[in-house]
Amino acid sequence: MEHAGEARGAPAQHPRRLLADRLPDLRLRQGVLSTSDNAVELVVQADDYGMHPAVTDGVDRLFESGIVTQASVMAPAPDASRALASAFRTGMPLGVHLTLACEWDFYRWSPLTAAPTLRAADGAFLPGIPELRSASVDEAYDELVAQVEAVVGAGLSPQHMESHIRPFDLTILAELSSRYGLESRDPIPHPGLTMRLDSLWHLSVQPPETKLASLLDHVATLPSGRHMIVAHPAEDHDDLRRFCPPTSRRWKWAREIRVSDSAALSSPEFAASCRDLGISLSATHVPRQAPSGDPLSHR
Template sequence: MSIQLIVQADDYGMCASVTDGILAAHLSGSVTQASIMVPAPDARRAMWLAGRQGLPLGVHLVLACEWEYWRYYPLTAASSLRVDDGAFPPGIAELRQQADPAEVVAELEAQVAAVRLAGIEPTHVESHVRVYDPTVLARLAARWGVWCRDELSPPVDPPLTTLWHLSTRPPSSKLADLLAHVRSLPDGLHMIVAHPAVDGPELQTLCRPDSRRWRWAREVRVTDLMALTDRAFATTCAEQGVELVSLATLRVP
């Protein structure tokens, strides 16, 4: 047996700060794969850069836009997936109240097709914010022939021994928590999910400072990058015999 660890960066392509932060973490050797938000403003550049840097990509399927000032728009003409400004609704709860299921499927199909059109074969799919309908997503993932991170029943293949979220850890203890988690890993396949970004003015344009999402605009992302690129992470992985892998490395499915 061995300890294998996938380090997954979410929200790739969301904006330049996020794209560049994920690439920095990948080039440092920590992030092993990312998930692209196809409707996001920096998605095209992000996919091109991923190809150049050898970053495996899954598809972070978008049906909601949680930011006030940074907007994501459907790829399809689906009217039931839009609010007044033409962007996605702010959350899945609002989406469920208005979405035509057929338009949801068409939009998800379009997002995966766009990644493949860019010459990228997705390693997996997953939902942004929350899952609209697990049954629909699992069925689509099977049809696309990709692993689905959101599919909990039946178990995912390959099964994950642990799935741990770096982004929810307190900034003051984030690095220490990350290292402690790595030291605790038993034999098996594990995943850490993070949201790294480089600091800059762009992150402060996502929403108002008094928004409940403000922490996720900057603090969470910048401290994720700091923890992942700290030399102590690579050193601890080496000391514990942890092999950093991606779904592309494992040739899944």
């Protein structure tokens, strides 16, 4: 495949798109690195970083309090530049939340590249992955390269990646992972690198009214190894109610899920449970040191 920025001759020929349901889940139990045989390490990852100021602020607060241990940034999203600057300042371990869709009716973002086949009529991304059936795989790859380069260009060293909503094409994800050395949370084929975890659990899909109880039950049953919780925290903000109409199937994802994720993670009960159970909160990679004079608050 020809990469963005390289000279192109004839159009690159891509194999048939490889979809996630055609590949076994390769994420779990792949030479997990733990501090000891009995250690329980918990990675708390915040997705959608930079989507909106309420999301950026919610993730930053939880990182600074020592609960969120890493995040993934949406480089095309409206608050991405502020999120990148904040991650550079604090040294928060960062990945790239690979974005090829904009699911909201009234809050929109656009590709970083020209990418005409990735755009809706308003110039923003199409609303979901199914709408990308006719999209150019080359355009998608070049757009994802531009998103990784945006993070690198902000002075950061991303270490992991995953798809926003769900994967578009596993073949280009594998090539992107190999090209930049990024571990993927999505299951991808060789030569891609898959994230090494013993378990992966999504806080956001738990019912809001029992989310804290579900979180506490989950961490109480973790065996030794490295585990990940994925969340979508945000500060409560009126803007979140304006992303889409209440009749939308995405309505709960606009505010309720995000605010309840934040509440569960920031609860004293969760911090106390991790402490009492001897769970070590960690990132999948050692974070870059914060710039001199701006000490890293997360330990």
